[in-house]
Each structure stands twice: as structure tokens, then as C-alpha cells.
Amino acid sequence: MPLPAEGAEPGTHWIFVDQKGAIWGSENWAHNIWTLDANMKDFKRVHWNVQEPVNSPMGGNYALDDEGNIWRCREGEVARMSGADGHKMEAVKTKKFASTYGSAMSWDHRYFGGGAWPRDGLVVVDSKTAEVFEPECSANCGPARGEFDPDGNYWAGGRGGMLVKFDTGKKRIFEYRLPIPYASLYSANVDKNGEVWAGAMHAGRYLRFNPKLEQWTEYVLPEPYGIDRETWIDNSTDPVTVWYVDHEGWIVRIQPLE
16 A cells, blocks of 8 residues: 555554445544555545544544445534545534444444444434434443444444444344453444354453344354454355454454354
8 A cells, every 4th residue: 555645654444345346444543545446456545634633543433335425423423424535524413422433334324323432322323314312321331333233223342241232213222241251342243144243352252142032152262362353244155154353363263053
């Protein structure tokens, strides 16, 4: 990758592949958004004008909609930004939580969601009605990163040992305590069947949650960490295949038996 402007630290924080195969990334310290087309030839970089000085984080976790626009929750608002030039297209104000640690779009691109860690709550926006939901969860549950399930419900991994769900139909929050004492979550990912996958930090296990049965499955990992910074679920296999990158330098593949 070409280096950013002189004096700015390089490095990509958020990375995403869109439906056309183009790759998107955020340069958190240089304050850029870059794209690389599916043929791996056309590299473009857009500089965002943010209030933070260069080499200070601008908030590097974003979500991408089906029109190539970037969504984020920062500075007390959920904003839709142009992926072409970075200008703000629209925004809705939040009341409780000024920002989210994670950002996600629902499968139909109707909802934006994010965990408000280090605060205890979620931010979910219905782009169709412009409604903003900011449900609080129990003390120290700390929802961080997450994803939507096929039914449009948002799930987030809680730093305080909770898996947290916002049901967009019932408009309320649900909490599920982990089966392992003192473990916590960094993120949560959802497969095509609606099951939730997450690494159990400090426990050496990877967790699978069946929402219909409210049942946990534990997978013992070949190393004792389980700090799940990023997961990709291959929904083309049956059963699904789970890949995740561990913070301690491992790439792990999980192939469930059923």
C-alpha cells in the first residue's frame, strides 16, 4: 500500500469487502478511507477532515451500506458518510451514548448497530424510520463489537461476560451470561443459521450460542488465549466454518461437527 501523507502513521484498522468484491479500509491515524477494486489494481484514498490532530485516532470501526456509504457513531450522532469523498450525508443525534466501539449494518441494510463500550448499552438506528434506540444493559456488561443476525437483530460481545442482543421487533434488549466464570468477549459474529460465535477471552475457548434453544457449545482451543479480535464465518460450507485471528498470533479454524 502507498504510504499516507508525510508525518502520518501508516496502518489499516477496519477492513471490509463489499458485495462487488472491492476492499475498504480505514487508516485510523492518517485519517483516511481507502478502497481497492476487485481486480486489485485501482487504489483510491480519501482524506477525512476530522477534529482530531494527525496521528490521533479518528474512530476506525465503521459499517458499509449497499450504496457504498460509511456509517459510524461518533461525537453524539450516527452519521452516514459518502464513501466517495467523505462528506456527511445525514446524521441523527444520540441522547445517551456519544459513540460506539463497533459498527455494523443489518443484512438488508436497514439497521445500524454498535456497542457503546466502555459504556453499558447499545446504539441501534432504523434508517427507514430514523428511530434511534439506546437501550442500557446491566452494570459492567460492556457491549463492544457485534453483528446482525438474518432476522435483523443486533448482537454484541460484552466485555463484562455477557452476550447482548437488541431485538428490533420487540424493541428491547436481552442478555445472556457466558457459561465460563470470569471470561469476557471482544466481539460476536452471526452465521446464516442465526447462531452466534464469539471467542471467550482469558478462557482458551470459543463459544457458539443457539438463540432458539438458549444453549451454549464450548470449543477448546489449541492455545490458552481466545482473544478474538476478528472473525470471518464461511457460510458457503455446511456446517459453517469459522475462522478467527487471535491477538496472540494464531489463525484458528473451527469446523463444527453439526
